[in-house]
Amino acid sequence: MSEQPSESRPEHSTGGTYSVPGKEFSRDTNYIPTRIVRDPAPDSGDFPVEPNRYRLVAARACPWANRTVIVRRLLGLEGVISLGQPGPTHDADSWTFELDPGGVDPVLGIPRLKDAFLARDPHYSRGITVPAIVDERTGQVVTNDFGQITLDLSTEWTEHHRDGAPDLLPAEHRDEMEQVMRHVYTEVNNGVYRCGFAGSQDAYDAAYDRLWTALDTLEDRLTERRYLVGDTITEADVRLFTTLARFDAVYHGHFKCNRNLLREMPALWGYARDLFQTPGFGDTIDFVQIKQHYYEVHTDINPSGIVPKGPDLWSWLTPHGREALGGRPFGDGTPPGPVAEGEEVAEGHGAA
Structure with missing residues (x-):
């Protein structure tokens, strides 16, 4: 990956940067590194796995966020990690919850995802990216490291996987x-x-x-x-x-x-x-x-x-x-059940 251009600005949907003339696009990969794990090490800053404590904020439009929604659904974690869905567009400052009543996330009580980042770090100045996992107790972002989030859903949340959940990371x-x-x-x-x-x-x-x-x-x-x-x-x-x-x-x-x-x-x-x-x-x-x-x-x-x-x-x-x-889509597991109520793709927005 090339060196990040010095004359660039955050691009909130990708966690990257817009390039400048003569430069190659470079993605800003400096995410909040804390994780949600089964047994957090002392002084690691990581958070413990705990049902009904965390909210996954994942815009339908974003491919990186879409990954987390798919993995959460395949593993059957809908009942233990809630889902917040910003709208498809955002301003220069933040993803917003314009699709929710009053333009406010109904669980976090915030109109902009940036509010959760600032709750974690009042001086946070990098891109406001999805997916992000927010601690519902404090309103603070736990992590926006999209690559690690899905791996942890598979490996750290196993006690809460649905019966028949597939092994997405076969050893x-x-x-x-x-x-x-x-x-x-x-x-x-x-x-x-x-x-x-x-x-x-x-x-x-x-x-x-x-x-x-x-x-x-x-x-x-x-x-x-x-x-x-x-x-x-x-x-x-x-x-x-x-x-x-x-x-x-x-x-x-x-x-x-x-x-x-x-x-x-x-x-x-x-x-x-x-x-x-x-x-x-x-x-x-x-x-x-x-x-x-x-x-x-x-x-x-x-x-x-x-x-x-x-x-x-x-x-x-x-x-x-x-x-x-050949092949078996879910191996020894089974397909996930129906989409959770309130998480369905709107009529006319899919391929049906």
Whole structure:
């Protein structure tokens, strides 16, 4: 990852920065590092696992936040970690809760996510990012380290997982998973942003070539295997899915990742539809909010703020045929149940 440009400003949806002319996009990865763990070490600053104490604040529009919502749902943690959902757009200062009555989060009692960051540190000056986990007792952010949050949901909250929860971090595949997830993060999850926020033609050209090299590699990998690692869904699949779900609707046009559409890549498109149609994945995707966020907030890229009407979404529900490759989506586990009341994607915002 390149050095962060000195003339940049926080970009709250990505935890990164806007690039400047001649520079490559660089993500600010200096997150609040405290964790929620089963047995916090003395003086570590970490917080204890405790049901009904924490609130996950995760905007539907954000791919990084979307990961945490999927993992929370797959593991059945809805009843022990509450969910706050900011709206799809934010001002220059913070994500806001404009979709809630009175524009205030009903549990935290705050209109802006920034209030929880300032409750933790009155001098906090970095990006106000989602996902963030907030201690409901104090109103303070515990962590916004999106990469660690999902790992901890799988490993530290096991006593509260639902019966039949899948193992998203199988020990026998962990080393391979780490390599795959690192590649997916640097080349694809971050790669689309590297294209979209490139500060020069040279930076864009390099980012574009790097992204498509990675996507072609993944296309080859998924041609003869149903999932990225092993024969079940893992954290690696969650991390790739949230970018693929946004690709045709946003990244292809808005971020100029336009060599071809995702739906023109047989393996990746089949893989994305397979996951989308799996409980816990597609039922978290709000295409309307996703498009509103990117096209309205990124005024550097889209000054008009016009949100495109397309693409048509019906094809997300077409048969994918990936069952022929074998595999068991949840391994020895079971699918999650219905979406929790109040967490459903609004009618007309999904692919149905």
